[in-house]
Amino acid sequence: MSTDTKPISRKHRLQFAAIRAALGLMRALPYRWRVPVAGWIVSRIVSPLAGWPGRIRDNLSLIRPDLDRAEVARIIRACPDNFGRTLAELFSPDEFVARVQDIELEGPGLAALEQARTEGRPSILVSGHFGNYDVVRAAVIARGFEVGGIYRPMNIPQFNEIYVDTISQVGEPLFSRGRRGMAQMMRFLKGGGTLAVLIDQRLPNGEPLQFFGHRAYTALSFAELALKYNATVVPCYGIRQDDGLSFRAVLEAPVPHSTPTEMTQALNDSLEARVRQHMSQWLWFHRRWQDIAPTQGDDT
Incomplete structure (x- = not known):
């Protein structure tokens, strides 16, 4: 309610x-x-x-x-x-999950997630608005992981209820952007959970990193959390196939721990490489490269 x-x-x-x-x-x-x-x-x-x-x-x-x-x-x-x-x-959470839960997870990222879970450490799955970003979340949940997600509340209250109820059917817990949700998210991560996040939104508190060779404001917060809680950071992608309904699920090698700036730039570079391979699957109508005044928010 x-x-x-x-x-x-x-x-x-x-x-x-x-x-x-x-x-x-x-x-x-x-x-x-x-x-x-x-x-x-x-x-x-x-x-x-x-x-x-x-x-x-x-x-x-x-x-x-x-x-x-x-x-x-x-x-x-x-x-x-x-x-x-x-x-x-x-x-369409029921049909969607049924289609992707048994998908093959390609790449070395799954082994890294399993190792982190064995060691009681958290992991962060990082993607962007590319392909279908919930493919990997659903498939990893189907393999026994508890994967939390972050969502931005909708402006229309009734629709927000439907939206949260729907995405929760793919997996829980879910954390709303905001002080309370972020506090819950950090407790979850500290306890060894796996968190799924998107990093390609233009945010007012971001650093002016590079994306496609141009300045793109990108939040460092998830790299900072990874360093704070010794979390494994895995770039991942649900890549839509030519039939329009099926996917490849790719979990790349973890990003090595270094500095928040270097790690986040590596994540930007990973996403850029995937977008270059599948140009039509990224959210090109997002104002990704527009400058931001300190008091402005994101605007898609």
């Missing part, structure tokens, strides 16, 4: 009614159609209305000016399509 006692605005009521109707229509479709239909709707309807094509084009012009017009046009369509498919998957 929600503990929010603030009155709900008319705007939020209307937005929630539209979201609930859209979710209802999506859930009426079989999963194998629900996911591509959601991708089509977000790519062909939501994206133009939200102005995403311009943002994607601007980011690509800055980061990959070498791309030809046909490739830029493809990414403008495919990036929102991947985002829409990911949303449909996250709001």
